[in-house]
Amino acid sequence: MPELPEVETVANGVHDRVQNQRILEVWTSGKPQTFKSPESEIAEVLTGSAIDRVRRVGKTIVASLTRSTGEPAEFLIHLGMTGRLLVSSPDVALPPHTHAVLTLSGGNQLRFVDARRFGRLSVRQLEAYAGPGTEPLTISEDDFVALFKHRRTPIKAALLNQSLLHGVGNIYADESLFRAGIRPRRQAARLTRRELLALREALREVLRHAIQLGGSSVSDYVDADGVRGFFQLEHRVYMRTGQPCLVCGKPIKKITLAGRSTHFCPQCQC
């Protein structure tokens, strides 16, 4: 499931392959829930536009465009659970569940493929779309501590809250809490400053390491070339229910928290 490292990997890969190309033609699938802007508007804005830059903001991929009229525009892609953004030759057969195909001036196609259809495409302005929330890789120590100060929710639920921090999902929430030695159910407001600073460090380390390894390939995540990442080999608790903790040997426990499967070591995390 694409979280910050996976989205960053895809955005960078797509950027390198499509920058400065023009969108010649747009096809969309007509599956209504995939499109947060009307499909006709997406086609109208994209067709003829030049792609200036592709980057990640939170879990959203943002393509900055210059329209043929000279106006700026933004194409927003959210991968949801199973969304894939692929740069392929038109000769390669369209995968099942393809929902958008952008034919580019360089000869390739930018394709959005999404089996489970939790992904979303739109041409809204980013400011109108992105809520509050801070990037975990750049947030200061004081700002990080302040985020959780008065939150009476479990720390894991707070980590998943995109209006606090951008880009953390189920895998990296569990992995960072394990590395910081904090139980997922602890109330956020009751964590000490020292614990929160350890969590900030753990989160930054996990995210940076995962970006270096091209993300975690669970479900059907792949990068812009269809290549899988390797961080899933570094998971210490996520999906390791019943297996021995890599630090103390106690079996990893699984509970449900905030409606999500949550994995932790009952010995190492207090």
Next chain:
DNA sequence: AGGTTGACCTGGACGC
């Protein structure tokens, strides 16, 4: 208003 829960989706794993 902060916090919590369920709906949306479908492929894959599992049990009988």
Next chain:
DNA sequence: TGCGTCCAGGTCAACC
């Protein structure tokens, strides 16, 4: 073999 059931989770709406 084949069918039914359950599970995965990012986000949003609806509720408490």
